[in-house]
Structure formats: C-alpha cells, structure tokens
Amino acid sequence: MRIVAMAPIAGCGRIGARAAGTAMLCALLAGWGAGAAAADVTVTVLDNAGHGVAGIVIIAESDAAVPEKHAVHTAIMDQQHMQFVPRVLVVQTGTGVEFPNSDQIQHQVYSFSAAKTFKLSLYAGHKYPPVVFDHPGLVTLGCNIHDGMIGYIYVTDSPFFGHSDGSGQLQLHGLPPGNYTLTAWHPDLEEAGGSTLQLHLALADNGRPAPVFHLSRPLRSETAHDGDKRWTDY
Amino acid sequence: MDRLLIGLLLQAVLLTPSLAAASDFYAVIDLRAVASDGERSFLNGGLGELRFDDQHDGARVGSISLGYHHAFFDIVHFNANAVAYADGDRSPLDLTEFYAEIRPFPWHSLRSRLKLGAFYAPISLENRLPGWRSAYSLSPSAINTWIGEELRTIGAEYDLDWLGRQRGHDWELGLTAAGYGFNDFSGEVLSVSGWSINDRQTTLFGRIGESGNGPVAGLREFHRDDDQRLGYYAGGTAKYLDTLELRALHYDNRANPNTYSYALLDFAWRTKFNSAGLRWTPTAHWTVIAQWLAGTTIEGDSGFNTAVRTDYYAFEYHAAFALVSWQRGADRLSARYDQFEMHQTQSDDTFNNNRGHAWTLAYERELGKSWSVILEALQIDSSLAMRTSIGEPVAAAERELQLAVRLQL
Numbered sequence A: 001m002r003i004v005a006m007a008p009i010a011g012c013g014r015i016g017a018r019a020a021g022t023a024m025l026c027a028l029l030a031g032w033g034a035g036a037a038a039a040d041v042t043v044t045v046l047d048n049a050g051h052g053v054a055g056i057v058i059i060a061e062s063d064a065a066v067p068e069k070h071a072v073h074t075a076i077m078d079q080q081h082m083q084f085v086p087r088v089l090v091v092q093t094g095t096g097v098e099f100p101n102s103d104q105i106q107h108q109v110y111s112f113s114a115a116k117t118f119k120l121s122l123y124a125g126h127k128y129p130p131v132v133f134d135h136p137g138l139v140t141l142g143c144n145i146h147d148g149m150i151g152y153i154y155v156t157d158s159p160f161f162g163h164s165d166g167s168g169q170l171q172l173h174g175l176p177p178g179n180y181t182l183t184a185w186h187p188d189l190e191e192a193g194g195s196t197l198q199l200h201l202a203l204a205d206n207g208r209p210a211p212v213f214h215l216s217r218p219l220r221s222e223t224a225h226d227g228d229k230r231w232t233d234y
Numbered sequence B: 001m002d003r004l005l006i007g008l009l010l011q012a013v014l015l016t017p018s019l020a021a022a023s024d025f026y027a028v029i030d031l032r033a034v035a036s037d038g039e040r041s042f043l044n045g046g047l048g049e050l051r052f053d054d055q056h057d058g059a060r061v062g063s064i065s066l067g068y069h070h071a072f073f074d075i076v077h078f079n080a081n082a083v084a085y086a087d088g089d090r091s092p093l094d095l096t097e098f099y100a101e102i103r104p105f106p107w108h109s110l111r112s113r114l115k116l117g118a119f120y121a122p123i124s125l126e127n128r129l130p131g132w133r134s135a136y137s138l139s140p141s142a143i144n145t146w147i148g149e150e151l152r153t154i155g156a157e158y159d160l161d162w163l164g165r166q167r168g169h170d171w172e173l174g175l176t177a178a179g180y181g182f183n184d185f186s187g188e189v190l191s192v193s194g195w196s197i198n199d200r201q202t203t204l205f206g207r208i209g210e211s212g213n214g215p216v217a218g219l220r221e222f223h224r225d226d227d228q229r230l231g232y233y234a235g236g237t238a239k240y241l242d243t244l245e246l247r248a249l250h251y252d253n254r255a256n257p258n259t260y261s262y263a264l265l266d267f268a269w270r271t272k273f274n275s276a277g278l279r280w281t282p283t284a285h286w287t288v289i290a291q292w293l294a295g296t297t298i299e300g301d302s303g304f305n306t307a308v309r310t311d312y313y314a315f316e317y318h319a320a321f322a323l324v325s326w327q328r329g330a331d332r333l334s335a336r337y338d339q340f341e342m343h344q345t346q347s348d349d350t351f352n353n354n355r356g357h358a359w360t361l362a363y364e365r366e367l368g369k370s371w372s373v374i375l376e377a378l379q380i381d382s383s384l385a386m387r388t389s390i391g392e393p394v395a396a397a398e399r400e401l402q403l404a405v406r407l408q409l
Helices: A026-030 B003-015 B142-150 B188-193 B385-390
Strands: A003-005 A039-046 A057-062 A073-076 A078-080 A083-085 A088-092 A095-098 A109-113 A116-119 A131-133 A137-143 A150-156 A160-163 A169-175 A178-185 A196-203 A212-214 B024-036 B058-072 B076-084 B094-102 B110-119 B153-162 B171-181 B231-240 B244-252 B269-280 B286-299 B313-328 B331-346 B354-367 B371-384 B395-408
Touching: A039 A057, A039 A178, A039 A196, A057 A088, A057 A150, A057 A169, A073 A088, A083 A150, A088 A095, A088 A160, A116 A131, A160 A169, B058 B395, B142 B188, B142 B286, B142 B313, B142 B331, B188 B286, B188 B313, B188 B331, B371 B385
Parallel strands: A039 A212, A073 A095, A088 A150
Antiparallel strands: A003 A073, A039 A169, A057 A160, A057 A178, A078 A083, A095 A131, A109 A116, A109 A137, A137 A150, A178 A196, B024 B058, B024 B395, B058 B076, B076 B094, B094 B110, B110 B153, B153 B171, B171 B231, B231 B244, B244 B269, B269 B286, B286 B313, B313 B331, B331 B354, B354 B371, B371 B395
16 A cells, blocks of 8 residues: 655654555544543454464544544555555545556446445546545445456545554554554455454553454455466456 | 458558557467377368378467457447468458457446457357467367357357445356357368367458368358358356356357258258356466366258258267466466267268367466467377278377467567
8 A cells, every 4th residue: 555645744744655564643643632642552463373464454443533534645556467456455534546557458447335436437557536535434446347356445434544564463553542443354354254353442541452353264365366467358 | 241341440440540549459479389290180181180280390370369459438349359370271361359349337236248249159268368369278178179160159249247246245147148140050160070179260251171071071161141040149157256267158059950051062050059167266376277068060950841951960079178277477387188079979871970088288488578488288189980081090199299489569
C-alpha cells in the first residue's frame, strides 16, 4: 500500500510506503487525543502453530464517539501483471484511491459493492482521478476484461488501521483510553465466522495491552497466478 | 466468403492509424527444428498422426501468428487472429478467428456476453494463449487438435456469468449457448484419419487435404451449409477462486447426413459429442488439466428419405488426456498423456477403427520478454485400419522431437 499525504499536517505525514507493519498515526494527524494518555498497542496475529501471519488487515474502532477524520489522503491500487497490487488495501473513509494501470494491456475496473459502486472505462496508464471511497465497508474490485483479477479495499471510519507485518504484528499508535473493537480481516481467512475475527480491547490510562488474534485454521492458499502471460479467455 | 473480403477487412483494421493507436496487436514468429519418424502426414496425403513426418522434418515454420484487438464504445471488442503455416494451404495467410464480443459491465453479479463471428467453442483448457495456442506444449492434446482441425463456431454465442466472487462467494458460474453454421462436414477428418496430435489449426478460408471419399480424403475446410440447419452447443462453467475451473459442453452440429455437397463430393456428417474438463491450479507453480470428449458422427444416414445414396457410416469416438505442468520463473515443464479411440458401428463397405495413446513432454524457457524456446518430445502409438488402404501397416509408433524458437512482438 502506498499512502501519499495530499495535505500533510504537522506532526504527521507520510507513513509507511510499505504496508506491512505500518499504521497511520491518524490521531496525531488530526490532533485528536492530544494531551490524553494515548497508548501504543501492538496487535499480533498468530496461526495455530504460533507463527506470525502477515498481511492481515487490522482495525481498532473506538466504542466512543467516532474520531475526527484525518486529512484527505490518496492511496494507490495499481494493476500489474493482470493483478491488483496490492491485492488488499485498507483506507479511511473519505480517502481517494488512484487506479493506475501499469500493464501493457487495457483494464476495465469496476465495483458493484454496496460501499462503493463505480466503473472505469477501458484504459491503460494513469488516466482517471482518484475514486473517493466515502462509505465504510468492503469493496470488491474486478476487471471486466480479466475476470481473474480480484482486489479488495476495506474502508473504515476508524483512523487506527494497518496490516500485520512479517512477524504478524502491527503497532497502532496513539490510541486514547477507552473501549475498542479490534477487527482482523483478510479474504483468505477461513475461520468459523468467516473472513473476520474480532476482539474487545479495554484500554486504560498508561495501559500497554498486547492483544493477539489466534487463527484456528491456516489461510486459504494464496490465489494461484501462473505467470503474467496474456491468458486469453477461451 | 471470399479471400478478397478477408484482405479488405484485415487492411481496414490493421492499417487504419486511428484504430491501431488504441488497439492491441501481437505477432508471434515460431520457427522449428524437427526430427520425426512419423508416417506420412495428413499434410502430405498420408494417415500419420503427427504434423511432420519422416520426409518433411528439419527446419520448418511452426507458425506465424498475428492478432488484433480493438474496443469500440467501451464494451464491443473486435478480435482477429490470423496464421500462416507455409505448408501449401490454399490460403497462405488466413484467419482462424474473427469476431466481435459485446461485453457490458456486470449488472450486480450478473454479466451477459454475446459473441458474433467465427471463434472457438469453450472446450479447450490448454489453448490459452492468443491465437488459441497451447500454453503448455507445442502440440495440443488429441481432443484439442481435433477442435482446431474441424470445429469453429461460425455464428453467435451467448454467455451468462454469475460473478459470485464479487459477492464474497468462492465460486463463479457461467452458462453458454451458441448457434452456428459452416460445420456440416465436421467429423470427416476424424472418421477417416482418426485422432492426431498437432498444432495445425484449420483456417477459416483455407483448405488442406482432398475432397471426396478416397482413403486419405480428410478435407480440412469450413464449408457453407448445404442443409440450412443451424448447429448448437450448450454448456456450463464453474470456477472456484483461481484454483479450479470445470467445463462441460454438449455439441450437436445438427447436420443432415444425407445432404450431398457437389463442391466437396461428400455427404454431411452429423456430429454430436459431450465434453468435460477441469483445470486445477493448486499453487502458483503447478497446473493440472484433464479433458474428456465422447460422441458420434454419422454420414449418409439411410433413414432420411432424401438420400442421394444410402451409404451409412457411423462412428463412435472418445478421447481423454491428463496434463501436469510445473512453472517457476521463466521455466515451464509439462507432461501429458493422451488416450483415444474411434470405432465404426456401421458401414456399407470398409470399417475404419482407430485406437492409441500418446506421451508429450515439453519444456519452455522464456528468454526475456520477447523470446522463448520450447523443446517438445511426442510419441504416439496407434492403430488405424484405414492405413492398409495406402499400403501401410495398421499399427504405427510415431515420434517427433521439436525445438521451437519463438519471437513475440
């Protein structure tokens, strides 16, 4: 995930050109929570053998009032070798997402998910302005020319989100005290409840909790993609 | 259809600058070094089951393939694929496919597609490269060789897709139905020559082989319908993530087998079959493909009162293959086992039966973005009763080793 600050705010800015292990200091971005005993929380995702699981979307949503939104950002969902890159993107509500096409062939990107319905007519290169994702929820992306291209944008109101890194961890910075719902999501999770896991987190002053998601089943195999040949839909 | 028309159409789409600027174009030059001990090939009036025989190996043109795609109004996709084999076809450069596909954006999870023109029915799970070339070997399986030789949908096909993955499901489903003409004589090559394994597709306006009822007739040509009866096929597809694809199809050219063509000196062949296949990609490195096809073809059915003659040839046939392919980076290694059989169930004179199996091993290495080399070893062990009519033994063990150098532009 590449997140580019369109209007940087003092004390924050561009965070995490690489998605894994990064979280947005959105509380700082908005100045929200300043002066409170904000805490850093390390969330861990472990498989049933105790190993860290990378790439899981993690979101902390406060049970209190919805935090202010951070400044408008733009994220990028590229198209490379007939795949969406990254395959999974998580953004805050109101974020604009660019859809450049880095392939040599044209794509035709669409979504008819409830959280965002849009379509981009056939194009190559960097043709369209960012698409603003203004409602929370899961948006599934497709390409009408290449049905095998599937991507996901998880849109959340919360400013506290990110992906677990190679050791299965994500640090969420600057969470004010309060009660939170922690959500772990990935399209390849095959837990009893589906592709979403949730934990409740009570964050006291000066607390440094370390919540852990334990997966009971391995992630479904990564989507098979046998090369970047120009498969034709025969 | 006239070759002048093809030329004009190709010129129109390939040379119009405003179109070409926003279009996809490819060209693939495939040159081969071939060593073969095969029986006389169909290209040389024989009944061998390989493309290249022991008298015609050495340096050969595998194919020169050209393709063009252009989208109009965002949802209309025009496609043309052409090929040259340099083997004496009456059309030195000719189309294999020429069609328009109307492909609107999905409506919720449903999408309709309509194809009009000349194109391949959705049967092969090997032939995934532009120009309907196999992605796994030089020579496709016996089933898909036959599809390339005798079948083309020249008509219209409608597809309805349910894009379940867009709704959080793991499956996508599709239904297909088509009506077509120009296939009244599909089945003749199979009934005369039996199953073969080669990558020599029949072109839309080309002709290879002899017409009539000679022992090596096997005419490869798409000819206009004489019986004015449309053929049809209907089938379905199911895809599980990107891991598994299942296909099934029922095909019936609905030809009147008593229709006689004075141009071809032949009766029509009523050809029906069922086919099924799966492609399983358990990891990014491994692919498994299996296909099965079984059916009948009948010529000169005396049950039709309009018979010019009452000859009655009826065949049953089936074929199957399993293919395993491993890829890592620029290397791909594939192995395939084919099994095939055909037998005559009725005849007024000669019976022609065919049975055999084949092993194919292929290794491909990509050399950068444009170049690749492919080495393929193929052995077919078969029996074909018709071979006695040209003085050859019924049984044959044929081997072919090909090294292809490909340049893709």
